[in-house]
Amino acid sequence: MKIPLDKVVYSTPPSAVVLVSTISKEGRKNIAPFGFFMPCAHQPPMVAVSIRKTIHTYKYAKEIGEFVVSIPTSKIVKQVYKAGGVNEGDEFKGSGLTAIPSNSVKPFSVKECQVNLECRFVDEITTGDHVIIIGKVIDGIIDDTIFNEDNAILRTNLDSIYHATKNNFVSKGKKIE
Helix, strand or coil: CCCCCCHHHHHHCCCCCCEEEECCCCCCEEEEEEECCEEEECCEEEEEEEEEECCCHHHHHHHEEEEEEEECCCCHHHHHHHHHCCCCCHHHHHCCCCCCCCCCCCEEEEECCCEEEEEEEEEEEEEECCEEEEEEEEEEEEHHHHCCCCCCCCCHHHHCCCEEEEEEEEEECEEEE
């Protein structure tokens, strides 16, 4: 079967769903889920998220120059799905997620996430209807549960979630209910 061009992106393996938190100049907290995420450099450590230019996440990340990429677990998939759905006020409250102060950036980290990567906005690349924002990771908060007995990060201990279709998510190969 020939792949319809508007479905090509859904025929590729999904990347981990992440939450990106930003803050406006006025102090408005913003959080939203994204399914186009990747690490993109070791030295210095950098990550990239593809988002639409028309949303608050992009605007605030660019104007403040900072954002946090948080890696949620399957236990909070319902809150992840709701994140970003609140148009006014504190989006953390609307999602049921807990904002905690970050170590080195103004945007908040997410208490319920295993990993919070504090980033400085480095660059952007326009790609069709999205823009890839690139951040240099300058600090972060990592849950002890992903370390092994030798104190090394063990990625298989991550309980990452992946967007399958519409409101369907999977973790470790199984559908999340």
